[in-house]
Amino acid sequence: MSSMLSHNKDQPRIRKSLSDSSPTATTATTKSLRHERLSRLSSSGSSDVSNDTSTNHADSYVLRWENRLSARKKAEETANNDYKKMYEKALATNQRLKSKLETSNQELAMIQDQLQRTQGRPGDCSSNMLETEKKESWSLKKRISDMEEQLKVKAELKMENQRLKDENGALIRVITKLSK
Known part of the structure; x- marks a missing residue:
C-alpha cells in the first residue's frame, strides 16, 4: 500500500485550468461539476488511497469528456464558418452574375434600338439599292x-x-x- 501511496504522490495531477480551456467549453454545467469534484476531494482527505485513485479516474474521465465537448464545439464552429464562407461566396457570385446580366441586357437594348433606326429610316444607300434591284428585276x-x-x-x-x-x-x- 505504501508503494501505491508513494506512486500516486509521485505522479503529478494534470488538470486544465479555466484559462486553458476554450471560452465555449466553460459553461455553468462544467463549473458546477468542477465545484462538486473539488468539494469531494477536500472532504475526503488524502489518507484514503482507494478513494484518491477513484477520484483520479473520475477527474480524468471528466477531463476527457470536457476535451471531447470542446473539440465538438470547435468542429461545429468551423463548420458554421465554412457554411458562412460558402454562403458569402455564393452571394458574391450571384451579385457578379446579376450585374453581368444587366449590362448584357443594356447592350441588347442598344443594338435593337440601332437596328430599328436603320430599318425605319430610308437612307441614300438603301434607296439606291432598291432602285437598282427594281431595274435588275x-x-x-x-x-x-x-x-x-x-x-x-x-x-x-x-x-x-x-x-x-x-x-x-x-x-x-x-x-x-x-x-x-
Whole structure:
C-alpha cells in the first residue's frame, strides 16, 4: 500500500485550468461539476488511497469528456464558418452574375434600338439599292418574256420544218414513180 501511496504522490495531477480551456467549453454545467469534484476531494482527505485513485479516474474521465465537448464545439464552429464562407461566396457570385446580366441586357437594348433606326429610316444607300434591284428585276423579266417568245417561234419553226420534210419525202416518192 505504501508503494501505491508513494506512486500516486509521485505522479503529478494534470488538470486544465479555466484559462486553458476554450471560452465555449466553460459553461455553468462544467463549473458546477468542477465545484462538486473539488468539494469531494477536500472532504475526503488524502489518507484514503482507494478513494484518491477513484477520484483520479473520475477527474480524468471528466477531463476527457470536457476535451471531447470542446473539440465538438470547435468542429461545429468551423463548420458554421465554412457554411458562412460558402454562403458569402455564393452571394458574391450571384451579385457578379446579376450585374453581368444587366449590362448584357443594356447592350441588347442598344443594338435593337440601332437596328430599328436603320430599318425605319430610308437612307441614300438603301434607296439606291432598291432602285437598282427594281431595274435588275425589270430587265430580268423582260429577258424572260423575250426568251419565251423565242421558244414559241422555235416550236413553230420546228413544226414547219417537219411539215416541209414530210412534203419533200412525198415529192421524192412521186418523182421516183414517174421516172420508172
